[in-house]
């Protein structure tokens with residue numbers, strides 16, 4: 001029996017892509033003059049199987065989990081910040097809370113397991129798998145069962161989003177130490193040196209980064225036998241990374257466009273595509289994270305991020321920032337006058 005995550009994603013509509021591209025040619029502007037706003041609207045039309053796409057209903061789900069590798073001292077911040085930020089997400093004070101409110105987007109949090117106690121709230125789904133993932137320098141991050149549960153939590157988040165009529169899905173993550181797990185995972189996927197991909201995360205100094213490199217090297221040596229994408233995820237990921245992967249695959253299967261956040265989310269997106277290649281067509285990269293590994297992950301996906309604002313936060317903040325661009329692309333596509341309607345002479 002194949003896992004649900006191997007089932008084919010929905011196909012984009014070539015018919016609607018062609019119709020939308022032809023429609024763009026009729027609008028009162030030189031062809032191509034709105035650049036990527038045009039191609040975005042056309043791709044969204046193909047994804048939504050309609051000539052006039054909409055991305056008003058946006059669902060943002062932040063997957064949170066603690067990382068066992070925090071014991072190695074790989075973050076500039078203490079592990080307690082993961083659960084404290086969960087409270088901040090629903091309290092309205094986090095960057096993503098402010099952005100989601102401003103966008104009129106639905107924001108929820110899935111807690112997959114934190115060492116410190118987390119608050120309860122209607123927008124927090126307590127889906128604790130364990131208090132934290134395994135320390136990757138000593139053991140696999142997850143058991144096979146934990147991996148399956150985390151992937152499924154991503155799918156369930158998507159099911160909730162879909163029920164509320166979501167037109168655009170955004171996933172985010174929170175987990176102190178997860179730039180370490182993500183970097184290890186990306187090294188395995190791309191076969192690049194750790195030093196090419198590693199960054200300061202929440203703000204390590206040079207000594208801290210050197211120690212992080214050493215920790216990642218130890219984890220990689222420990223998990224040399226992991227070759228297949230899901231095994232790499234199980235050994236070197238975290239619960240939130242696995243949930244991200246599950247949510248991207250489920251969004252593609254449900255036919256919902258995805259706006260992908262920074263370094264951690266883009267690495268999860270790459271992994272989702274390695275597991276199930278058809279997912280790629282459903283992903284739009286929102287922004288270029290300042291974390292060095294992001295560039296390599298984006299290149300491996302053969303995608304160019306929409307924005308470069310030097311963000312290095314995570315939480316889905318960079319993806320939220322790009323929502324107005326997608327909305328404006330749709331607005332222009334749907335509401336500009338045609339040459340015939342406006343009585344403007346078309347190209348001779």
Ligand SMILES: Cc1cc2ncn([C@H]3O[C@H](COP(=O)(O)O)[C@@H](O)[C@H]3O)c2cc1C
Pocket residue numbers: 074075076077081085173174175176177178179180200201202203313314315
């Ligand atoms: C207050 C605060 C809020 C955050 N929101 C996202 N992250 C980001 O930083 C973490 C990864 O960086 P590292 O691997 O260096 O720990 C993740 O939790 C990520 O989402 C935050 C980090 C902090 C400190």
Ligand SMILES: O=C(O)c1cccnc1
Pocket residue numbers: 179201202261262263264265289290291311312313314315
């Ligand atoms: O781009 C990201 O996802 C990122 C970068 C640094 C820290 N946390 C997240």
